[in-house]
Ligand code: SF4
């Protein structure tokens with residue numbers, strides 16, 4: 001869980017980095033160049049396979065955990081004051097992960113598959129920037145994306161520091177630093193992701 | 207501290223034996239002193255039940271001074287009740303006020319089956335200890351206690367880990383019924399000391415294997431265990447055990 005999680009976390013840095021190119025505000029030129037580079041580089045094609053494999057393993061591990069852990073307490077408490085001893089999002093990783101999976105299915109079918117078809121059929125590379133502009137002019141697409149980003153935020157807030165604990169890294173000096181980096185990472189990455197649909201919807205970008 | 211008396215409504219889990227379905231029963235207790243311990247309040251209730259020819263409530267207890275780990279009640283949704291770093295036997299009635307309703311349930315975990323009412327079978331913990339919670343000691347003359355130099359910090363950490371009383375509150379409170387805090391405390395107290403070195407690898411592998419076999423869930427780092435542990439055992443021990451486990455599984459030959 002931790003290993004695949006950290007791998008996916010590192011991918012998100014690249015993803016958000018490319019996305020951030022839209023804020024250059026040059027009619028998407030910088031963004032399209034970056035996206036084009038990402039999709040026309042064979043090294044990255046191989047990394048992409050690894051990414052999907054990592055995602056799949058992460059999902060399978062999550063399902064296995066859910067199955068084993070839900071069997072470990074056949075009879076539940078009538079009264080349980082769980083909020084007194086732990087954070088709701090640390091206890092809701094399965095739920096948040098499922099929301100994320102639904103979001104990913106929508107997300108991939110919207111932007112990823114089209115791009116791939118265009119790539120392999122040898123058509124004109126299509127203008128992802130224009131496509132986003134169009135998609136994000138619909139309010140419900142923006143809402144779905146914001147729900148996705150919010151789920152991502154809570155999922156990462158627990159996941160980031162949790163991965164280190166799983167690897168056995170819990171240190172008086174370093175753990176507070178790791179936790180701060182985790183919070184910083186979550187806030188920055190999720191804000192940038194959330195700003196995209198909002199910026200298009202509010203026509204900040206032309 | 208002000209001394210007062212209170213009347214309470216108790217909803218307590220009653221279950222004849224491990225096959226019975228069990229249910230919450232409601233009881234009234236009157237004139238409970240704020241200076242009583244929670245278990246003394248249960249003694250009063252049981253006296254009352256016995257006098258009336260009813261079945262008293264079975265609950266575990268032994269030392270009643272917070273050191274043996276036998277007491278084990280889930281009180282108003284929290285293992286060992288509302289006070290932090292505290293056992294049920296050391297919980298006092300001043301934590302409650304007149305008119306309160308208190309719900310008391312047994313530890314819930316597949317690995318801790320209910321024996322009767324609030325008593326659960328925690329022998330799974332004993333089997334985990336048997337799987338590796340020991341050190342080999344040479345027979346012959348006793349060696350000088352100070353012959354082996356030990357870093358003060360290691361000694362302190364080992365001592366901290368050794369303060370686990372094996373009560374099972376960590377399992378009871380964990381949403382996954384994971385026993386990682388208990389097992390990691392038992393692994394740590396020996397792994398930190400030179401005396402524990404000979405079985406370092408086999409210990410962690412065997413104890414974790416036994417833990418899984420007993421049907422405890424997996425740790426997802428919610429840290430609820432640390433928050434509810436009466437002895438304040440730190441989740442840093444879990445990280446240490448993860449380290450030991452990783453090292454041992456990479457280096458052993460079988
Ligand atoms: S780690 Fe804490 S909660 Fe768990 S058994 Fe030991 S003393 Fe009890």
Ligand code: FES
Pocket residue numbers: 266267268269270271272273274275276277293294295296
């Ligand atoms: S009865 Fe011994 S710790 Fe509570």
